[in-house]
Amino acid sequence: MCGAVAGGLPAGVDAGKEAVIQGVVSRDGVPVVGYVRLLDGTGEFTAEVPTSATGEFRFFAAPGTWTVRALVPGGTADRVVNAAIGEIAQVEVAV
């Protein structure tokens, strides 16, 4: 439900109906554990997930432009990403 897992979507999720944003948070090329926030086009908070033990995260968004904000001990970083129904937007966030 929260920490994402590598590979495909969870069982029971219809990938054709979801606008997925997922990726990995890293520091100096090494995956890092923390939290990831999803902000909408106005910068408003929409959702937050803890990363998996290997820095991975996933959101089920809506089509449009979003900002992914990583929060880890000692740092934050933002990345803008576009999501579309039936697609998986892969985003790597370096802190």
Next chain:
Amino acid sequence: MSREAVLVDADWVEAHLSDPNIVLVEVDEDVSAYDKGHIRGAVKVDWKADLQDPVRRDFIDKAGFEKLLSSRGIGNDDTVILYGGNNNWFAAYAYWYFKLYGHENIKLLDGGRKKWELDSRELTDEAVSRPATSYQAKDVDTSIRAFRDDAIAAIGNLNLVDVRSPDEFSGKLLAPAHLPQEQSQRGGHIPTAKNIPWSKAANDDGTFRSDDELRTLYGDAGVDFGKDTIAYCRIGERSAHTWFVLHEILDQPNVKNYDGSWTEYGSLVGVPISLGADG
């Protein structure tokens, strides 16, 4: 109540880890989080398996609550410190739930599990065992719980605070964006509700904003502090966070959490629904 009466910070918790009359309780949306690591001495409460009736959609009854707290080693006179992930959503929900059954001494760890982790404080996977107690709950206090008829009756009369994200409020999304989008039958919000996302009450690290910031937030968004208030979200956990802000931190009387929330209201036949960004 006041901020000092209902919140503790991480330093306070670290200084009281060995106090036998203080019980740390972790409640997470991700119920596996505790098992991966928790604050030393904390016991786990599963918001779903422990706090929900296994058959119908409702709370466990008084006897069930007594059995639960007794098994966790929580006594009536113990001070319970709740914390959890998701900026304390489910910890706030448990706080409200414990209040429903009349537990007196209870506080939230400001910032919850996230702030604790971002501070790189100690977490452990050591098993925790406390001696069982004989907990005695009070009768349910429904003065802080709203039902669907209360929500309908509040349209145009009371403060209705929809604490979901703007996209859920407008009907664009049916659930928080970290969950698959299958939930209520209809999207939108209860007419005349103000959309004040729970997140506006918290800093990025999950701690609550200052009292002045909170009063300004709700006042500017159109909450009439002279009226009663019902807060709702999707299943009542994020709105418990806002209930905590309004009722416990800001000391507003007559604030109720509608835990049926949008998964109930958005599936009711014949009730009015508004779409878009306006109330």
